[in-house]
Amino acid sequence: MFDSTPLSLKHSIDIPLPLDECFDLFTPHGETLWIAEWKPEYIHPRDGQTVQGMVFLTYHGAETTHWTIVDYRPHQHYVRYSRVTAGSRSVLIEVQCIPQGACNDDTRVWVAYTLVPMSEKGVDDVRSFQGENYVAMIERWRTMILTYLDRREAGA
Template identity: 50%
Template sequence: MFQALQQHLSGEFTLPLDIDTVYPLFTPAGETLWVPDWQPQYFHPADGHTSAGMVFSTGHGGETTLWTLADYDPASYRYRYVRVTPGSRFVQVAVQCQALDAANTRVCVSYTLTGLSEAGNAAIREFAAGYDAMLTEWRSLILAWRDKAC
C-alpha cells in the first residue's frame, strides 16, 4: 500500500541587492531573467501578469508541473505558490524577502512536498538531498544576472 512522504524544507540566502530589485525576481516572469530554461506557459492571465490566482505550467525533465500563485503580498514581500506534478508530487513553495538594509536582502524559501506516488516520494528524497545546493545555486544565478545587467 502506498504511503505518501511529506517533507518540509527551508533555507535562506542573502543578496547584495535592494529588496525592490530582489522581490520581482521570484515571479514567473522574473525567474526568466536568471533561471536557465525557465519558460512558464501562462493560462491565466494569458499575459503572465503577476497576480494572486494566476495559473501557469512549466516543463522540466519530461514532466509538466501546474502552478498557481496562491498568496501574493507585495506589501510584505511574500509569495506562496502551490504546484502539482500529476502522478508525482504536490508542493507548496513560499518565498519571503526581508530588507536587511538599503542594499541587502535576505530571501527565505520553504518547500512543503507531498508524494503522490512512489516515484513522487523518490523525487522528494532527491530534491531534499540537493536543497541547500539549490539555494546556493539560486544566489549564484541571481548574482550572475546582476553582473550581466550592470
Template identity: 45%
Template sequence: MFQALQQHLSGEFTLPLDIDSAYPLFTPAGETLWVPDWQPQYFHPADGHTSAGMVFSTGHGGESTLWTLADYDPVAYRYRYVRVTPGSRFVQVQVSCQPVDAANTRVCVSYTLTGLSEDGNAAIRDFAAGYQAMLAEWRSLILAWREQSRHGQ
C-alpha cells in the first residue's frame, strides 16, 4: 500500500539588492530573467501579470507542473505558490523577502512536498538532498544575471 512522504524544507540566502529590486525576481515573469529554461505558460491571466490566483504551467525533465499563486502579499514581500506535478507530487512553495538594510535583502524559501506516488516520493528525496545547493545556485544565478544586466549584455 502506497504511503505518501511529506517533507518540509527551508533555507535562506542574502542578496546584495534592495528589497524592491529583489522581491519581483520571484514572480513567474521575474524568474525568466535568471532561471535557465524557465518558460511559464500562462493560463490566467493570459498576459502573466502577477496576481493572487494566477495559474500557469512549467515543464522540466519531461514533467509538466501546474502552478497557482495562492497568496500574494506585496506589502509583506511574500508569495505562496501551490503546484502539482500530476501522478508525482504536490508542493507548496513560500518565498518571503526581508530587508537586511537599504542595500541587502534576505530571501527565505520553504517547500512542503507531498508524494502522490512512489516516483513522487523518490523525487522528493532527491530534491531534499540537493535543497541547500539549489538555494546557493539561485543566489549565484541572480548575481550572474545582475552582473550581465549591469554590463548591458
C-alpha cells in the first residue's frame, strides 16, 4: 500500500503589476499569456470564461489533468483550483493576490499547493515537489511573467 499523506507547500512572489491586472494572470486564460505550453481545453463554460465551477483539461506528455475552479472570489483576488491527474495525484491550488508598494502598484502572489498521492507513481510525483523544487517552480512563474511583461511593453 502506498503512503497517501498530503504534502502542503506555500510560496510567494512579487509581481510589478496592480492587483486586478496581476490576479487576471492566474486565471486559466490569463496563464496562456505567460506559459507557452499552457493550452487549456475548456469544458464548462466552453468560452473559457473564468467562473466558480469552471471545468477544463490540460495535457502534459501522457498525462491528462482535470481541473475545476472550486472557489473564485475575484473581488478578493482569490482562486482555488482542484486538479486531478488520474493514476497519480490530486491537488488543491490556492492563489491569493495582495497589494504591495506605497501606491499599491505591485502585488504579492501567494501560491499554496496541497498534493495527495493516489498511487505509487503519485508518491514519486508528489515527492518531486518537495524541498527547493516547489520554490523553484513558483520562482520560474515569476520569471515567465516578467518575460511576458517585457515582451508586452516592447509591443511584441
